Amino acid sequence: MKALVLSGGSGTRLRPFTHTSPKQLVPVANKPVLYYVLEDIAQASITEVGIVVGETSNEIRKAVGSGDRFGLRVTYLPQEAPLGLAHAVLIARDYLGEEDFVMYLGDNFVVGGIAGNSSTFRAERPDAQILLTRVSDPSSFGVAEIGCDGRVVALEEKPRHPRSDLAVVGIYLFTPVVHEAVRALTPSRRGELEITDALQWLLDGPYDVRYTTISGYWKDTGNVADMLEVNRAVLDGIEPGMEGQADAASELVGRVRIEAGAQIRASRIVARRHRAGRVTDRTSALHVDRGDCSIETARSSLHHAGRLPAHGTRRVQHSLLGRNVTVAPAPRVPAGSRLILGDDSRVEISS
Incomplete structure (x- = not known):
């Protein structure tokens, strides 16, 4: 199993801080958010990591290097522009090959990590597995609708009128079938290839998409308020x-x-x-x-x-x-x- 870490975004919500530093390298308790992601991946017994990089590629490469310090082997995958999460999967096709993989957004912070979820995924091998959590403002996230049978029936990216309060956490586990879904996509109204659309393609077909609802601490650290909240939470645990x-x-x-x-x-x-x-x-x-x-x-x-x-x-x-x-x-x-x-x-x- 490999990991695909997305670190190509420009971090507009953290400006002017991100005019001079990638959002994935903004420190939480003196350690870049990206380091927590890579440590989490290593703890899940994944050693091969592809990092999607964009205009801040040089800073990311300098901070992470070969990945040795995390016990990882890192390959950098250039993306010409942040054209959506599914676009990152598209450009990583050759690197990922026919292996299962976890896609992890490089500015997400999850207490408890992904080791348990990745272990379950490896054992049961559904076509895709997503993590969900309840949020107060679901219109800012990908949103999942759960049917009466307890299965995911629909997903929508940043909907104007959310059908639930279940946000899709920025961690996804896939088998290689997702590559077929990604190739079938057209850009959304935002001009991007949405990973939620790829998941919906799977849901509409004869594929098994499962979910886990997490109750622990999760933050998308893309804005100042969430960054400070994560910093506070981490510091509370420091002796x-x-x-x-x-x-x-x-x-x-x-x-x-x-x-x-x-x-x-x-x-x-x-x-x-x-x-x-x-x-x-x-x-x-x-x-x-x-x-x-x-x-x-x-x-x-x-x-x-x-x-x-x-x-x-x-x-x-x-x-x-x-x-x-x-x-x-x-x-x-x-x-x-x-x-x-x-x-x-x-x-x-x-x-």
């Missing part, structure tokens, strides 16, 4: 500890973990309800400058040599801060806001 450095003028309160390389100076860091205040960075130093007031961060993520001068800076919340970002107090001038923003940015200013 407190001190591997970095904190000077004598600093105070750490609660379940705080300071990773190797982090430097805490003249600061008070508080883990509130086991959720906020952790400073974790394995790759570079985090600097909190000395000042006459404290910094408070809540449900935020700061990465790669970020800098938070304490003096005059107040609460930072629900924020995703990129590499080498500096958050500093504005000069004392009459009320107003000075903004320097890139394309597709969003700013919320308190009145």
